[in-house]
Amino acid sequence: MATTTIAGQTYDVNEEGFLTDPQVWTEELGTELAKLIGIEMTDAHWKAIRFLREDHGVMGETPTLRRVSTQAGIPVKELFALFPKKPAKKMAYVAGLPKPKGCV
Amino acid sequence: MNTSTATTSTSLLILGGGTAGTMIANKVRKQLPDWSVTVVDKTDIHDYQPGYLFIPFGMNEPKQVRKTKRPFFADGVNLVMGEVDIVDPESQKVTLEDGRILAYDYLVIATGTTPRPDQTEGMLGPEWHKTVTEFYTYDGAVSTRAALDKFTGGRLVVHVTEMPIKCPVAPLEFSFLADDYFTKRGIRDQVEIVYVTPLDGAFTKPVASRELGHKLEEKKIVLEPDFMIESVDQEAKVLRSYDEREIAYDLLVTVPLNMGADFVAKSGLGDELNYVPVDKHTFQSTQYDTIFALGDASNIPTSKAGSVAHFSVDVFMENLQQLAAGQEMTHSFDGHANCFVESGGGKALLLDFNYDTEPLTGTFPLPKVGPMSLLKESRANHLGKLAFRHIYWNALLPGRPLGLKADMTMAGKNTE
Numbered sequence: 001m002a003t004t005t006i007a008g009q010t011y012d013v014n015e016e017g018f019l020t021d022p023q024v025w026t027e028e029l030g031t032e033l034a035k036l037i038g039i040e041m042t043d044a045h046w047k048a049i050r051f052l053r054e055d056h057g058v059m060g061e062t063p064t065l066r067r068v069s070t071q072a073g074i075p076v077k078e079l080f081a082l083f084p085k086k087p088a089k090k091m092a093y094v095a096g097l098p099k100p101k102g103c104v
Numbered sequence: 105m106n107t108s109t110a111t112t113s114t115s116l117l118i119l120g121g122g123t124a125g126t127m128i129a130n131k132v133r134k135q136l137p138d139w140s141v142t143v144v145d146k147t148d149i150h151d152y153q154p155g156y157l158f159i160p161f162g163m164n165e166p167k168q169v170r171k172t173k174r175p176f177f178a179d180g181v182n183l184v185m186g187e188v189d190i191v192d193p194e195s196q197k198v199t200l201e202d203g204r205i206l207a208y209d210y211l212v213i214a215t216g217t218t219p220r221p222d223q224t225e226g227m228l229g230p231e232w233h234k235t236v237t238e239f240y241t242y243d244g245a246v247s248t249r250a251a252l253d254k255f256t257g258g259r260l261v262v263h264v265t266e267m268p269i270k271c272p273v274a275p276l277e278f279s280f281l282a283d284d285y286f287t288k289r290g291i292r293d294q295v296e297i298v299y300v301t302p303l304d305g306a307f308t309k310p311v312a313s314r315e316l317g318h319k320l321e322e323k324k325i326v327l328e329p330d331f332m333i334e335s336v337d338q339e340a341k342v343l344r345s346y347d348e349r350e351i352a353y354d355l356l357v358t359v360p361l362n363m364g365a366d367f368v369a370k371s372g373l374g375d376e377l378n379y380v381p382v383d384k385h386t387f388q389s390t391q392y393d394t395i396f397a398l399g400d401a402s403n404i405p406t407s408k409a410g411s412v413a414h415f416s417v418d419v420f421m422e423n424l425q426q427l428a429a430g431q432e433m434t435h436s437f438d439g440h441a442n443c444f445v446e447s448g449g450g451k452a453l454l455l456d457f458n459y460d461t462e463p464l465t466g467t468f469p470l471p472k473v474g475p476m477s478l479l480k481e482s483r484a485n486h487l488g489k490l491a492f493r494h495i496y497w498n499a500l501l502p503g504r505p506l507g508l509k510a511d512m513t514m515a516g517k518n519t520e
């Protein structure tokens with residue numbers, strides 16, 4: 001398994017750089033992960049990320065873009081503005097969660 | 105059956121008499137003859153949906169895929185024609201649109217999933233079922249046939265709105281068959297085929313995505329991945345994405361957003377796409393012990409496909425027998441799916457996978473012998489796919505055993 005060092009701490013990550021253990025995540029770490037993909041966290045970003053963390057806690061899975069949009073009340077368009085190009089993947093990365101399962 | 109001590113018979117109410125609902129009703133009649141079985145459906149038409157794929161290319165005639173529902177139900181199954189309005193899980197009652205009320209001891213939700221073009225801005229404009237069309241409904245498949253007949257050149261865009269969709273390989277198959285169809289008409293070099301998907305590749309699972317991706321390249325079909333559609337502009341003839349990309353089309357064949365029935369949401373039983381959250385091994389609702397959801401209506405993380413419905417029903421029936429006998433349910437579904445993928449030229453591929461194992465190459469159902477090959481084109485696979493229509497009407501729906509195991513097997517699979 002690969003590891004990465006963020007702010008002096010070492011974390012286990014998968015081949016795409018996603019944290020492998022959601023438990024080690026903190027909001028400070030989220031801020032650092034966001035920086036690594038060129039995102040400066042604002043309240044609007046946090047609203048989405050906090051929803052991801054909460055929902056993952058309850059459902060055991062990373063919510064899809066549609067779920068974040070409908071359940072957290074953030075329009076998809078806005079999620080694209082906050083996390084450009086690949087919002088579902090980027091939000092999961094910042095939230096320290098696995099990529100939402102590409103549905104089968 | 106004399107294990108039951110109840111004086112009145114247990115009532116099972118099945119919402120939806122499609123692939124899953126019909127199989128369950130017939131099996132319950134046979135295996136639990138003391139139970140009363142009622143099926144509710146809003147229409148007496150039963151379509152063989154996999155046949156929709158072949159209609160646009162003249163490989164199936166519309167009348168071959170359509171039958172009346174009633175004759176498929178065993179004697180003793182009560183069939184109620186009506187549209188479900190709402191379920192009240194607390195009082196265990198279902199209300200139909202016309203006000204009729206049906207009570208149940210156990211409820212099976214098998215109302216499937218439906219394409220919803222109304223959910224994407226601009227999709228249902230004046231060009232709907234003309235230059236913007238689909239093949240996920242009977243009318244759509246027939247319209248697409250007319251649109252293809254008229255098409256003499258230009259850009260054909262085959263598009264998936266959002267996952268999950270039922271039969272997730274169908275739009276790829278459509279692209280392969282379109283390549284074939286235009287080649288046969290001698291105009292393939294005047295047609296550009298573009299495959300537009302919200303996924304990051306041709307398909308979801310890595311090995312299958314790679315193999316199917318190669319197929320697209322081989323057939324000179326252009327792949328446009330990561331495209332999350334925001335709207336269709338029927339006047340300008342373009343698709344627009346949330347990240348402001350535009351894709352022009354002359355003919356758009358789309359798979360609209362697929363959603364479960366609206367009553368599921370209204371009854372507080374659904375997720376954001378109206379699918380019923382269930383235990384993925386037993387199909388029991390995560391909220392109510394008396395409710396199950398089978399077929400496309402549930403949220404289990406495997407393909408929404410008739411083959412999955414079939415394997416699920418086998419496991420479900422074993423559990424239902426235990427439930428009826430007052431025992432714990434011990435049978436567990438592994439997510440087994442088995443999908444033929446038409447690849448054109450009279451050939452097809454076969455995917456076989458479950459919750460834990462992605463589709464791999466190899467042979468099916470027997471190691472080395474097959475006769476079907478996994479993830480590799482063959483004529484036998486294509487014939488298997490075509491033959492399935494007869495098996496569906498004559499064996500699957502009546503609930504006769506097909507001799508395929510519900511659990512996936514690793515025998516014959518190459519693990520790379």
Ligand SMILES: Cc1cc2nc3c(=O)[nH]c(=O)nc-3n(C[C@H](O)[C@H](O)[C@H](O)COP(=O)(O)OP(=O)(O)OC[C@H]3O[C@@H](n4cnc5c(N)ncnc54)[C@H](O)[C@@H]3O)c2cc1C
Binds near residue numbers: 123152188399410
């Ligand atoms: C183009 C296409 C190709 C496909 N190809 C394949 C394939 O090759 N292999 C494969 O395995 N699968 C394939 N499928 C998928 C397969 O058809 C479905 O997965 C299967 O039919 C699901 O069965 P079901 O019982 O869950 O739903 P359905 O068979 O769709 O039945 C749902 C039933 O519920 C009824 N209903 C819905 N809402 C209400 C309501 N409110 N009140 C009353 N009744 C209601 C409907 O009328 C319908 O009869 C394909 C599907 C399509 C569209």
